[in-house]
């Protein structure tokens with residue numbers, strides 16, 4: 001198996017910057033690349049804040065923090081960022097055409113041995129791998145939000161993904177201290193998001209039918225089912241735009257009217273109410289808000 005020394009993460013958004021930090025903490029030379037300079041600056045500053053908190057809580061030592069930041073750098077130049085990469089983890093916007101274009105460019109600039117992974121929440125790697133000349137070296141590595149907290153990665157093989165590539169992805173997860181589960185067959189949404197999607201779909205349907213308010217549906221999930229967080233709260237946490245992309249992607253793949261994105265989610269995204277990141281989604285997170293809703 002190729003030894004992994006350098007990991008490049010493409011996309012420095014909610015997922016990418018934390019996946020990059022995990023890799024640096026695991027001892028890999030790590031590059032986080034984004035086309036948006038401001039996103040890169042924000043990513044770096046957020047990571048310093050989180051790691052400072054980890055040091056003050058004694059989750060890591062100040063020395064470990066310093067070592068990790070020595071291994072980590074940021075770049076807006078894809079060609080330069082992947083030239084030495086042994087593994088690339090793509091974490092750009094959840095749009096198939098955007099991901100395919102990124103993989104096309106990865107194929108052009110990365111060495112022949114480099115393994116390409118996608119962190120997509122739903123898209124199976126074979127829908128992207130055909131733009132490369134190395135479908136055997138393409139795999140899904142699906143981290144969960146927020147990656148620095150959530151200890152799970154779904155590693156998904158396509159029919160073309162080699163055992164060696166899957167083993168490399170599993171080994172990297174071990175090194176960065178994440179529990180990895182190997183799915184040996186592709187299915188859109190993988191396991192966790194299919195289960196979650198089924199719950200979310202039923203929750204949205206109950207809400208849109210007027211059976212119960214979204215806050216009460218969240219409350220029932222927490223009190224009766226012992227879930228740590230309700231489906232609407234979770235949507236706010238990961239972003240309603242992400243929920244919309246995921247629903248659109250599923251609908252595009254299945255064509256099933258049952259999978260059509262929910263009207264109330266589309267309306268919120270149109271209004272820019274994307275959840276915690278914009279201060280309002282299903283709930284209101286602005287300091288001025290007296291009541292949630």
Ligand SMILES: NC(=O)c1ccc[n+]([C@@H]2O[C@H](COP(=O)([O-])OP(=O)(O)OC[C@H]3O[C@@H](n4cnc5c(N)ncnc54)[C@H](O)[C@@H]3O)[C@@H](O)[C@H]2O)c1
Nearest residue numbers: 011013014015034035036039091092093094120121145238
């Ligand atoms: N947010 C979640 O809860 C979650 C969980 C698991 C997986 N994912 C998946 O992770 C991926 C990223 O999601 P996110 O929530 O971090 O999105 P995000 O919108 O927060 O970040 C995406 C980043 O990608 C950058 N980007 C866009 N096009 C690019 C390109 N061509 N080259 C380089 N950078 C580019 C953007 O500038 C942005 O900074 C998606 O595939 C999503 O499905 C998201």
